[in-house]
Amino acid sequence: MTDLDSTFSALSHQARRAILKQLATGEMRLSDLAEPFDMSQTAVSKHVRILCDAGLVTMEQRGRTRYCRLNAIPMRAALDWIADYETFWQGQFDSLARHLAKEGL
Amino acid sequence: MTDLDSTFSALSHQARRAILKQLATGEMRLSDLAEPFDMSQTAVSKHVRILCDAGLVTMEQRGRTRYCRLNAIPMRAALDWIADYETFWQGQFDSLARHLAKEGL
DNA sequence: CGGATTGTCAACCAAATGGTTTAGTGTTAG
DNA sequence: CTAACACTAAACCATTTGGTTGACAATCCG
Numbered sequence: 001m002t003d004l005d006s007t008f009s010a011l012s013h014q015a016r017r018a019i020l021k022q023l024a025t026g027e028m029r030l031s032d033l034a035e036p037f038d039m040s041q042t043a044v045s046k047h048v049r050i051l052c053d054a055g056l057v058t059m060e061q062r063g064r065t066r067y068c069r070l071n072a073i074p075m076r077a078a079l080d081w082i083a084d085y086e087t088f089w090q091g092q093f094d095s096l097a098r099h100l101a102k103e104g105l
Numbered sequence: 106m107t108d109l110d111s112t113f114s115a116l117s118h119q120a121r122r123a124i125l126k127q128l129a130t131g132e133m134r135l136s137d138l139a140e141p142f143d144m145s146q147t148a149v150s151k152h153v154r155i156l157c158d159a160g161l162v163t164m165e166q167r168g169r170t171r172y173c174r175l176n177a178i179p180m181r182a183a184l185d186w187i188a189d190y191e192t193f194w195q196g197q198f199d200s201l202a203r204h205l206a207k208e209g210l
Numbered sequence: 211c212g213g214a215t216t217g218t219c220a221a222c223c224a225a226a227t228g229g230t231t232t233a234g235t236g237t238t239a240g
Numbered sequence: 241c242t243a244a245c246a247c248t249a250a251a252c253c254a255t256t257t258g259g260t261t262g263a264c265a266a267t268c269c270g
Contacts, residue, residue: 005117012113013228017186024194031246043229045247050227064237064246070194079187081122082180089129089175118258136216148259150217155257169216169267 003055004081007074010054015039016047020056023070030059030066108160109186112179115159120144121152125161128175135164135171 001009010016019033034044048068051057055074059066106114115121124138139149153173156162160179164171 002119004122005119008113008117011183011186012110012117014107014110015228017109020190021193024190029246039228040230041247042231042249046228061247066247072194075187075190079184081116082184082187085125085129085180088126089177120258134216144258145260146217147219147261151258166217171217 003074004077006054007056007078010051010056011078013047013050015044016051019044019047019051020070023057023068027067027069030068033068108179109182111159112161112183115156115161116183118152120149121156124149124152124156125175128162128173132172132174135173138173 011020015037018037022028022033022036030045030048031041033048034041037044048057048059052059055071058069058071060069061067116125120142123142127133127138127141135150135153136146138153139146142149153162153164157164160176163174163176165174166172
């Protein structure tokens with residue numbers, strides 16, 4: 001399994017994308033991450049572990065609680081792949097650049 | 106399973122990304138797609154089916170052969186998600202825009 | 211027609227995924 | 241010390257994934 005495999009795989013589950021969005025607002029405790037989900041804490045913990053394995057999240061234990069933080073590096077590799085793909089295929093997109101410009105990036 | 110789920114899931118396998126890269130050069134026959142892989146044609150056919158289900162590829166039968174073509178729309182949604190994620194999290198990236206600029210997009 | 215090409219379908223298999231529950235390990239607060 | 245908290249580990253389960261092989265169907269070529 002390549003890094004890209006695990007990155008895209010990690011992104012392929014709604015719950016994990018939601019976790020990433022949550023973490024985008026800043027560091028969070030595992031239990032707070034789990035709260036909004038209709039799922040056991042164990043299940044959420046497993047999702048977080050998958051994100052950690054993919055390198056998208058890091059955890060740090062302070063006292064009895066684990067704090068989760070984002071790590072952007074693997075996300076960039078995923079983005080690179082899509083951008084590279086687009087470089088080869090100048091088709092149906094009316095240019096990736098224009099699209100991103102529209103998004104204000 | 107949302108559309109994003111199936112898109113990212115489809116991208117999470119090396120072989121399927123390779124197939125997409127192949128198709129980026131233009132329409133291809135299923136058998137020609139399968140040729141470079143160390144895998145049965147049946148297996149490749151299954152991968153292509155997953156790409157079709159995710160909407161990333163369309164197939165058209167002409168005579169006895171199936172021709173595969175790319176479809177960019179779902180890829181854009183995936184890109185949008187990453188871009189949106191980045192919008193919320195203005196961190197470790199030294200700006201998505203600068204990064205893309207560096208890639209010449 | 212008959213044979214080669216192109217590809218699917220069905221059955222099977224091992225391993226991974228996504229979830230559960232129950233039990234257990236640290237850690238902190240009273 | 242004890243009880244609550246935060247979380248992991250282990251066992252279990254159903255489903256999906258990724259691959260195989262073998263048989264079949266459709267189409268084209270000579």
